[in-house]
Amino acid sequence: MILNKDTKILIVGLGVIGGGYAKALSKKGYKVKCITRKQSDIDYALEHDMVIGGSPFPDPDLISEADLIVVALYPQAFIDWVKEYQKHMKPGAILNDVTGVKGGIVNEVQSFLRRDVEFIASHPMAGRERSGIEYSDDMVFKGANFIVTPTEKNTKEAIEFCKSLGEELGFAKISELSPEDHDSMIAFLSQLTHVIAVTLMTSNTKEGLEKYTGDSFRDLTRIAKINDRMWSELFLCNKEALLSQMDAFAKEFELFRNMLSEGDEEGMREKMRLSTSRRGLFDKPAQN
Amino acid sequence: MILNKDTKILIVGLGVIGGGYAKALSKKGYKVKCITRKQSDIDYALEHDMVIGGSPFPDPDLISEADLIVVALYPQAFIDWVKEYQKHMKPGAILNDVTGVKGGIVNEVQSFLRRDVEFIASHPMAGRERSGIEYSDDMVFKGANFIVTPTEKNTKEAIEFCKSLGEELGFAKISELSPEDHDSMIAFLSQLTHVIAVTLMTSNTKEGLEKYTGDSFRDLTRIAKINDRMWSELFLCNKEALLSQMDAFAKEFELFRNMLSEGDEEGMREKMRLSTSRRGLFDKPAQN
Numbered sequence: 351m352i353l354n355k356d357t358k359i360l361i362v363g364l365g366v367i368g369g370g371y372a373k374a375l376s377k378k379g380y381k382v383k384c385i386t387r388k389q390s391d392i393d394y395a396l397e398h399d400m401v402i403g404g405s406p407f408p409d410p411d412l413i414s415e416a417d418l419i420v421v422a423l424y425p426q427a428f429i430d431w432v433k434e435y436q437k438h439m440k441p442g443a444i445l446n447d448v449t450g451v452k453g454g455i456v457n458e459v460q461s462f463l464r465r466d467v468e469f470i471a472s473h474p475m476a477g478r479e480r481s482g483i484e485y486s487d488d489m490v491f492k493g494a495n496f497i498v499t500p501t502e503k504n505t506k507e508a509i510e511f512c513k514s515l516g517e518e519l520g521f522a523k524i525s526e527l528s529p530e531d532h533d534s535m536i537a538f539l540s541q542l543t544h545v546i547a548v549t550l551m552t553s554n555t556k557e558g559l560e561k562y563t564g565d566s567f568r569d570l571t572r573i574a575k576i577n578d579r580m581w582s583e584l585f586l587c588n589k590e591a592l593l594s595q596m597d598a599f600a601k602e603f604e605l606f607r608n609m610l611s612e613g614d615e616e617g618m619r620e621k622m623r624l625s626t627s628r629r630g631l632f633d634k635p636a637q638n
Numbered sequence: 639m640i641l642n643k644d645t646k647i648l649i650v651g652l653g654v655i656g657g658g659y660a661k662a663l664s665k666k667g668y669k670v671k672c673i674t675r676k677q678s679d680i681d682y683a684l685e686h687d688m689v690i691g692g693s694p695f696p697d698p699d700l701i702s703e704a705d706l707i708v709v710a711l712y713p714q715a716f717i718d719w720v721k722e723y724q725k726h727m728k729p730g731a732i733l734n735d736v737t738g739v740k741g742g743i744v745n746e747v748q749s750f751l752r753r754d755v756e757f758i759a760s761h762p763m764a765g766r767e768r769s770g771i772e773y774s775d776d777m778v779f780k781g782a783n784f785i786v787t788p789t790e791k792n793t794k795e796a797i798e799f800c801k802s803l804g805e806e807l808g809f810a811k812i813s814e815l816s817p818e819d820h821d822s823m824i825a826f827l828s829q830l831t832h833v834i835a836v837t838l839m840t841s842n843t844k845e846g847l848e849k850y851t852g853d854s855f856r857d858l859t860r861i862a863k864i865n866d867r868m869w870s871e872l873f874l875c876n877k878e879a880l881l882s883q884m885d886a887f888a889k890e891f892e893l894f895r896n897m898l899s900e901g902d903e904e905g906m907r908e909k910m911r912l913s914t915s916r917r918g919l920f921d922k923p924a925q926n
Contacts, residue, residue, distance in 0.1 A: 475852040495850050525849065538842050539855045545894055546834060546858065551913040553890035554826050554883065560919040561813065562783050564763040567827045567920065569857045570834065574917040578910035582903045589898060595842065596895050600888065602841035606833055607884050610877060615870045622866035625839040629862040631848040632855065 351417060351444060351507065353514045355379050360416035361401075362408075362431060364391045367448050367474060368422030369486025372400040374519045377488065383412055391483045413438035418515070422448045424580055425455055425587050432459055432469075441466040444508055446515065448474055450536060451588040452499045452529035460503050470508040472516065473497045473532065475540075481577050488520060493634060496521035499529045537591035542599060544581055545592070547574040639705060639732060639795065641802045643667050648704035649689070650696075650719060652679045655736045655762060656710030657774025660688040662807045665776065671700055679771045701726035706803070710736045712868055713743055713875050720747055720757075729754040732796055734803065736762055738824060739875040740787045740817035748791050758796040760786045760804065761820065763828075769865050776808060781922065784809035787817045825879035830887060832869055833880070835862040 351357070359375060361368045364386040376382050376399055384395060384404035392404040405412055413419070413435055421428050428447055439445070445467055449455055456471045463469050476494035496516030500509050509526070516524040527535065550567075551574040585592055609617040639645070647663060649656045652674040660670050664687055672683060672692035680692040693700055701707070701723055709716050716735055727733070733755055737743055744759045751757050764782035784804030788797050797814070804812040815823065838855075839862040873880055897905040 475850065494852060497850065523849070527850075535847060535850050538844075539847060539851055543838070543854045543858045545891070546838065547854075548909055548913040549887060549891045549894055550831070550834065551916050552909055553887045555916065556826075559823060559827060561811070562763065562785065562815075562823050563827050563920050564782060566831045566861050568922060569860050570831045571913075571917050571920060572857055573854050574913045576910045576914055578907040578914070581910060582906045585898055585906065586901060586903060589901075593895065593899060596891070596898075599837060599841045600891060600895070603833070603837045603884070603888060603891075606837055607881065607888070610873055610884075611881060613874060613877075615874060618870045618873065619866040621840055622836055622864045622869060625836040625859075625862045626864055626866070628839050628843065629859050632851050632859060634856060 351442065351511055353418070353511055353518065355381070357381075357417045358415055359383070360385065360412055360419045361422060362386070362419065363422040363427075364395055364400075364404075364483045364486070365422060366481050366483070366486045367476075368420070369395065369400065369483040370476070370488045370490060371420055371422065371448075371474075371519060373398070373486060374488035374491060376400050376402075378518055380518070383416070385409065385412055386483075394483055408435050408438075410438040414440050416440065416443060418444050418446065418511075420446045420448065420515075424583055425449045425451060426583065429455065429458060433462065436464050436467065439464065439467050443467050444511055445469040446512060447471055450540065450584050451533055453533045453591075454587055456499060456501055456529045460501060468505060468508045470504050470512045471499045471529070472512050473499065473536070474516070474519065474521065476521075481580075491520045493522045496524045497532060498524065498526045499532045500526065501529065533588050533591045534595075537588055537595045541581075541585060541588060541592045542595045544573050544576060545585075545596060546599070547571050548576060550574065639730065639799055641706070641799055641806065643669070645669075645705045646703055647671070648673065648700055648707045649710060650674070650707065651710040651715075652683055652688075652692075652771045652774070653710060654769050654771070654774045655764075656708070657683065657688065657771040658764070658776045658778060659708055659710065659736075659762075659807060661686070661774060662776035662779060664688050664690075666806055668806070671704070673697065673700055674771075682771055696723050696726075698726040702728050704728065704731060706732050706734065706799075708734045708736065712871055713737045713739060714871065717743065717746060721750060724752050724755065727752065727755045731755050732799055733757040734800060735759055738828065738872050739821055741821045741879075742875055744787060744789055744817045748789060756793060756796045758786065758788060758792050758800045759817070760784060760800050761824070762804070762807065762809065764809075769868075779808045781810045784812045785820060786812065786814045787820045788814065789817065821876050821879045822883075825876055825883045829869075829873060829876060829880045830883045832861050832864060833873075833884060834887070835859050836864060838862065 359382045361384045382401045384401045389406045395401045476490040498512045647670045649672045672689045677694045683689040764778040786800045
């Protein structure tokens with residue numbers, strides 16, 4: 351199957367990511383429908399030309415006509431949804447997700463999924479601090495990474511299909527990682543940073559500090575406003591990889607603490623120079 | 639003394655902060671001169687209407703005509719400069735600094751300073767990742783905090799003078815703290831965040847991670863590009879307060895680690911909810 355304007359797309363769950371997908375794809379001229387719990391979200395999506403139709407129930411007609419089903423739910427809810435409704439899917443349909451951890455999920459879904467439907471997993475590395483369709487915005491995909499995480503069960507066709515989906519959504523960079531490499535990378539780049547932001551926000555609860563805050567503290571804690579249900583689930587889904595990154599961070603933090611305590615100025619400066627040069631690699635490329 | 643357009647201002651050290659001061663004050667019509675090591679920085683400042691004159695040497699004439707001397711050097715260099723050149727200062731002059739730690743510095747300078755010159759300390763909480771006059775920008779003061787840290791040796795007049803300097807520089811909020819409260823606050827809000835950013839940047843040096851980075855990691859490590867000479871000096875100047883904040887952070891981090899390890903979802907969610915509500919206090923006020 352090739353992604354084109356006749357591809358019938360169904361998005362399940364119009365949250366901040368599902369809503370962004372709907373907006374980006376509809377803008378490009380794709381026919382997008384949705385299944386999402388609240389009728390008011392469907393109304394919002396219709397008014398904003400994000401979908402051409404939708405249902406607050408898992409309508410078998412909507413499921414069975416779709417060539418591509420993108421399920422934008424939390425990890426466990428995604429697994430449960432597929433178990434329950436795969437029976438309605440069209441033979442040859444492609445199933446895709448947006449979950450932020452892959453290891454457990456991809457293998458599990460591929461193990462119970464019908465043989466005539468293919469699940470190709472991907473992680474759009476873009477989000478917002480707020481949840482809900484009214485915060486969805488396809489512009490967050492610009493400059494962001496879209497990572498496809500195939501297994502040996504996936505076909506080349508589905509992998510290519512999924513990559514072209516990432517391109518159509520407007521992501522700057524499309525790449526491929528194994529589910530395991532993806533999870534280790536995400537434990538460091540995304541989950542550890544959220545743990546740090548939360549810890550920073552809760553480790554000193556003295557009153558009135560906000561009066562003196564500058565941009566550094568604001569930057570480090572922007573993501574401390576966090577969806578507790580989603581992130582605790584993501585952390586637990588990726589527990590071993592995250593624990594390993596947390597332990598490496600704690601060890602390095604203690605090393606720096608001891609340098610400070612011992613007045614080892616040159617040791618600290620060396621860490622800072624390494625940090626400065628490594629951070630250069632992570633600069634955002636200039637956007638058009 | 640009252641700050642007005644006839645006040646002769648001398649800025650010592652045209653770096654990113656000293657340059658910002660020169661630009662902001664000259665724009666407002668103040669007469670600003672400078673002493674700064676590189677002739678090319680003086681030329682730059684003259685070309686950009688940031689100063690009306692300057693010298694690459696500690697010219698006694700420039701020092702003795704100044705009503706207000708702002709020394710924008712690193713902490714130890716600031717102390718050394720005052721010791722060496724206070725002999726040239728005009729009786730009744732006001733001496734001011736921009737250093738990011740106060741405890742040791744304020745008491746020391748006030749202890750050896752001539753009785754007919756008053757040192758009133760302040761910390762402009764704004765900076766940039768880069769150093770040098772070409773990165774100076776008075777716009778970074780908008781929305782930022784200006785903290786005056788007087789001791790019992792300071793006069794009400796000098797405290798008010800310093801606050802009006804903060805206002806003229808364009809800071810959004812001018813406040814007053816004791817040097818000790820200032821240092822404890824800065825250890826948490828500024829120094830700890832820099833330690834965390836550096837640690838995050840050096841705790842996982844796997845190659846290629848930058849290909850997958852998103853905004854969260856970029857935000858947490860923006861300040862990981864760090865001036866190693868300045869920050870190691872600032873850390874050592876404020877060692878006890880910083881160690882205490884680092885230890886509180888490490889303890890809270892370990893607590894979260896144990897919750898994850900034990901699968902304590904509700905415990906993690908409670909921390910996240912506390913984090914989310916506390917972070918709301920730190921939102922940047924809307925700017926005009």
